Amino acid sequence: MTSLLYRAAVRWVLPLALAAGLAHGWPAWATAPVAAPGNTQAARYYEDALSRYDRRDLAGAILQLKNALQIDRNLLQVHVLLGQALLAQGDAAAAEVSFTEALRLGVDRAEVVVPLAQALMAQGKQADVLNQPRLALAGLRPPVQAALLLQRAAAASDLGDGVQALRAIEQSRALVPSADAWVAEVAVRLRARQLAEAGAAADRALALAPTAAAAHYQKGAVLQLQGDLAGALAAHERALQLDPAHIEARVARIGLRLDQQRDADARADLVELQRLSPREPRGAYLRALLAERAGDLPAAHTALRQVTDLIDPVPLDYIRHRPQLLMLNGLAHFGLGEREKAKPYLELLQRLQGASPASSCWRRSTSTKATPTGRCCCWKPT
Structure with missing residues (x-):
């Protein structure tokens, strides 16, 4: 198969997902819920939300937590769990609001600094992760410092500072010699093609x-x-x-x-x-690949439209640090025949990565008529 979609997804985009620093997890102790609310009805909502959260019923958990907050807006533990659920659902901006409110209400900073850093990074606020006073290391227990340093490493890597990223990983490793720091180092090294x-x-x-x-x-x-x-x-x-x-x-x-x-x-x-992840754009992209293979061009186009619907609203400040998202959206728009919409994503990818399969195909596309599924050229990734 010589499809642009297939070669880009299977051989270049998909293997780089976590390598490009999509996310770093945080330990279970960093998100452990605090005691249930004192109000009986609010406590029921909270306990049901916690059960739903554990079952990955995020929408149900969020609904129940909002019900609890309608009873009492000052339930800091509800704000903490709501932030976690919103972050897991992909609503990073709302998660930041919840974590910020929990901090205002007096939650132990150690409970929220790591997921708060993740929420900021998901919005393209990498510099805030490195500089915000509320994410300072001072006063945190060593395990929390170590986890937060890995978030700093991811932020620095996103900003193109691999030296600072590796320094933060070494600092984390010195505090807690765990596998997490080595896992984080893999992502940084792969981004540098080491x-x-x-x-x-x-x-x-x-x-x-x-x-x-x-x-x-x-x-x-x-x-x-x-x-x-x-x-x-x-x-x-x-x-x-x-x-x-x-x-x-x-x-x-x-x-x-x-x-x-x-x-x-x-x-x-x-x-x-x-x-598991209905809003995962790579899932929609992969669905387009399978539909294309089966010769179902309308289904392929529907899946490509879902890719663009998912990625277009994401802040450019976030996407600019994610070459795989730049490439996915550029190729999806190109496959839909929307060259002008594809162009900024692929050009930004070229500036970020230098010569790449996508930029090569974009240059060829100016003189090659693309089919509805995006076949424009045959190349092999570098």
Whole structure:
């Protein structure tokens, strides 16, 4: 298959998802809920919301937490859990509001600094993560400092400062020698295309935490970029055995199964991906690939439109740090025949990454008539 969509997604975009710094998790203790509200009805709403949150029923949890706040707007523990649920649902701006309100009400800063940093980064506020006084390290316990330093590393990497990112990772590692810092280092190294160093960091993470899904995923990302597709698939499958809800590993496995012409398996994985994360733009992109393979051009276009509907509203300050989102939206707009809309995303990607498959295809597209599914050229990724 020579489709622009297929080659970009499977061989370049999808393996770089977490490598480009999409997210870094935070430890369970950093999000542990505080005591339930004193008001009986509010407490019921809160307990039901907590149960729903644990089951990943985020919409239901958010509804119940808002019900509790209608009874009492000053329930700081409700604001904390609401921020976590909103962040997990992808509403970073609203999550920041909830965490900020919890801080105003007097919640222990250690409870919210890490997810607050994530909420800021999801809005393109990387500089705030590095500079905001409310995210200062002073006064936090070492484990919280270590987790926050990994967020700083991700922010610095987004801003193009790999040296500062690695320095923050080393500081985190000195405070808490855990696999998390090595996992974070893989992402920074892959962004710099330092594959050997990334592989070594992934191996260290696995040595420290052999049952950590994130470590296996990152090892798979390294192997995939090195061209070892069989090893990458094994690593991603191990990650999913350990954590069936691991989005990045599932996205990567879908891409590899497409590469192997295992469309039925890829489709089954895609159903699960969209159940776990309905607003994941890569899920819509992958659906477009499968529809294109089946010759269903209307379905492919519908899926591409979903990609653009999901990414277009995202602040450019956030997208500019995410080459995979720039490429996805640029290719989706191009596949829809919307060259002028595709152009700023692909040009920004070219400025960010230099010569890339997408920029090459964009240059060729000016003199090549694209089909409705976006076939414009045949290239191999660098």
